[in-house]
Amino acid sequence: MLIVLNFSCFSPDHKSDADAGLQDTALVNRLNLKAYAHWSSFPDSTMILGRRALALSDSIRYRTGKIDAFRNLGIGAYEKGMYSEAIAYYNQAISIATEEDDHGRKAKILSNLAMPYIALGVHTEALKQLNLAIELADSYHLPLIKAHAIHNMGMVYHYQHKDDNAILYYRESLRLYESLGDSSRSTFILGNIGHLYLHKNDLQHAKELYDQSLNLAEKNKNYKAIGNALQSLGSLYMEKKDWDHALSYYLKAKATLESTGEQTEYLRLLDNLATCYLRMDHVDAAIRYSELCYELAKQNKQLYYIQSAANRLGTMLEKNQELSRAIFFYKEYKSASDSLYSADNKEQLVRNEEEFKFKKQQNELESLYRAKVLRRNYILLVATVLIVSLLVIAVLLVKNVKDKRKANEALRNTNEFIEEQHALLEESDNFKKSLLALVTHDVRAPINNLNRILMLIRDGLVPPEEIKKLLSYNSEEFDSTINLIENLLLWVNQHLHASDLVISEFDVMDIFRQIHGIYIKRLEEKKIKLLMECDEGLKALADAEVVMIILRNLVDNAIKFCKPDNQITLRAAVNDQNNRITFSVIDTGVGMSRQVQENLSTVTEPVSHRGTKNEKGYGIGLQLCRYYLGLSHSELLIESRQGQGSIFRFELDRSTDGRHIQDIRSLRVPGQM
Structure with a gap:
């Protein structure tokens, strides 16, 4: 695992723009500094603070603040694995920096921009951005930015497994930083060079570099760097199959990183511990650390570690014959992999690039247009x-x-x-x-x-x-x-009264369970099975009481016209065409003729119908369903075949705030006949 340098290459120049007040710009600068301070440990906080800084910069027309805010948003998106979004944020920052002739910030962000391109495997574009950053750094005498860009050059070759080229660039970056009296980056660069020698199977040279990295980190009391160096040594001993030393270093790294609150490095450590225990055939410990890694990665939306932990858990659980859990983690692995490397990411990348080029051309045309407008005024x-x-x-x-x-x-x-x-x-x-x-x-x-x-x-x-x-x-x-x-x-x-719906978010499966509780006795008496099918975690946005009334009437009707051993299915699933939830009540009862269906669609008077056990029906429930669905901007659709059963379905809005997991399960209610 590479160590990413995402440090600020120089202290922000917090000058105020001409139209911005000193107090407001100082607040923007503080927000941007706080956002940057959290990029590694809490990238979500980086993005939240970055958006606040961006909004305030917009309101006071503080363009320097906007540049820093967009850069922080790009850093946060990159740390969360949202590479296309990171590229879009960086390009917006570069566009403003170009208009403001802020060469220092532009060079710095160009170096940052290379990182998501590296992660997406677009190495040619990454090298292009880094060369531009180095040219600007040379032209305007920005040695720290040049050192940062050269380090990232090494990362490009590192990802391409061109170890010798990567080592040359890393060493040049290390030389530049140390010549400027900045040793804070040295521990991470030494670690990256050590990884390359480990890849070349030169274990002795790798250990020397890891020891140097650890000693320097301890000297500077940089606990994140100490944790990183300790787990690098753990990985070295794991390659040697010296399990005792490997675990010793990993556990020391664990204690160190837990004291810092560092999230990304801690995820890497959990991943390494799980791998180590798996190689030692300690499957229970490997599963425990993989689950810890998966849960923390899900909380922080770190797609790379979700992918790694889910794949390992799926493999181990499959061998343990825990097939349902294994399937779940394989699905999580596929979902994370698709998000990281899907064609959509690459298409979005192309769209972002085209949008950036278009905006650049548009800005140039607008400048020409403004000059002409002045003459025609x-x-x-x-x-x-x-x-x-x-x-x-x-x-x-x-x-x-x-x-x-x-x-x-x-x-x-x-x-x-x-x-x-x-x-x-x-x-x-x-x-x-x-x-x-x-x-x-x-x-x-x-x-x-x-x-x-x-x-x-x-x-x-x-x-x-x-x-x-x-x-x-x-x-x-x-x-x-x-x-x-x-x-x-x-x-x-x-x-008698105007009906006002109380719109709120509710869990669909909770509604289904309440329906089952109401009718369990009648279901048992008629020996009818009730199935509930619902996307797990699915939340609807509607009046929950009204939905209960509609479903209760439809289920009551289905029970009425079912015979013993028939089946009723309550189903809710997302319609991909309009992103609404389709609710269905499906029964295998006596069904309806075409004439009865037509009568139902045009009924204006209550009509009594008898069920399979001579139960009475009046048609009021159907009128209520249609009335409340009309208030909810929906309609009741009916399909039926005589002797085969009926389907009643309608659609409601889906909650966009709730999390949606594509994992549809068919549940048979416990204790049901």
């Missing part, structure tokens, strides 16, 4: 006065005509609205009459039955063994009546 001013006078006259004439048209249009719209409301009132009145007739009969009947049973029990006319049978016989009818009353109350509330 006087002529345009005179022409504008004349045109405005004519326009005022024309506007007054047009306004008079438009006012008359608007009055006529408003009158026509009012008449149409009145006619529409009249039709809706008639339709609503007919529905209420039909509903009243249906409810009068179907609510009165079970209450009368219960009253008769209670009278018989009171008078002692029913033997005790018959009481349970009578109550059981009437319980299903009461369940249906209760469901009718609940839907009826919702329907009445809908017509």
Whole structure:
């Protein structure tokens, strides 16, 4: 693993731009310094502080602050493995630095820009940027920046496995830094040269360099460098298969890095420890450290270490026959690999380069255009006065005509609205009459039955063994009546009050589990299976109570028209075409004929239907579903074949803040028949 030098090549020149206040620019400078201080340990903090500095620089027109902010964003993106985004940020910083003739910052950022190109394997472009940085450094006497760029030249050849070339550039960089009295970089450069000798299998030379690196780090009390040198020595002894020494150095490095809070080097250490234990055939320890590495890498979104740890865990767990976990980690490995090296990254890279070139050309054209505009301003001013006078006259004439048209249009719209409301009132009145007739009969009947049973029990006319049978016989009818009353109350509330949805984020699987809890008894009584299929961690953005009402009515309907051993599936999955969540209630029940489906789509009155156990249905639930889906900007779609089952589906918005993992699982509810 290479050690990346991302140091500031010189102290920022915190001069204020002409239009910026001293107090505001000082705040921007402090934000940029804090952002830079966190780049290695906490790259997320670097990006958060960089965005704050950028926003404030924009508001006060502080272009120097913008350059530093974009550079910090590029550094943070690079550390998180977001290489295309890093290139875009660096290019924006370079563009402003070019306009401001800030050659020092431009040279420094050109050297930084090479790093994501190296990570993406675009070595030719990396060398191009580094050569430009060295030319600027030579022209404007910037030796620290030159040393940094030469070091990064060594990294290009290091990645290309051209060890001798890489060693030459590293040693030249080391010489320049030390000639300037800067030994803070030396420990890392010595470590990188040691890696090259280790790769050449020159273990003795590698150890000498690692020892020099450690001694220098201890002298400077640079604990991050101490941790790095210790684990480099651990890697050396691991190559020798001297496990005791290897583990000793690794564990010392672990204690040192834990005291610093350093994240990136600590991830590398966990990765090395897992590899060491695996080579020693200590599989349990290898799994433990791989899991620690994976979890920390996920927290920090470090794609390289997610890829490494997930691949190792998948291999080890597969050998342990823990196949489901192995599959999970293989998927994580593939996802991280695709993010790091996919064609999309390279295409995005090309787009970023083209965008940068386009903006550069656009800036040049704008400069020419502004010069021409200055010469034409006087002529345009005179022409504008004349045109405005004519326009005022024309506007007054047009306004008079438009006012008359608007009055006529408003009158026509009012008449149409009145006619529409009249039709809706008639339709609503007919529905209420039909509903009243249906409810009068179907609510009165079970209450009368219960009253008769209670009278018989009171008078002692029913033997005790018959009481349970009578109550059981009437319980299903009461369940249906209760469901009718609940839907009826919702329907009445809908017509009496304006419905305001309470939009919030909720976990879809939590809703599914609540639905199962409501209907588990009926499912067991009818011997129906309920499956739940949902993208793990999927979150929707809607009114959770309304979604419960819709799903409860659809599942209730599905249970009603299923026979024993039939199956109901609750499914939620992301529609890739519009990024919304598609909810489906699928049953293998009796299904519907085409005529019944057409009647459902045009129903304006409650219609009673009997289920497979003679359960009652009224059509109110379906009306409620359509009403609430309309408020949620959705619609209910129905597919069915008689004798094969039915599918009811609708779509809702997906929460964009929640994390989404493409890992669809089919879950059978425990304890279900």
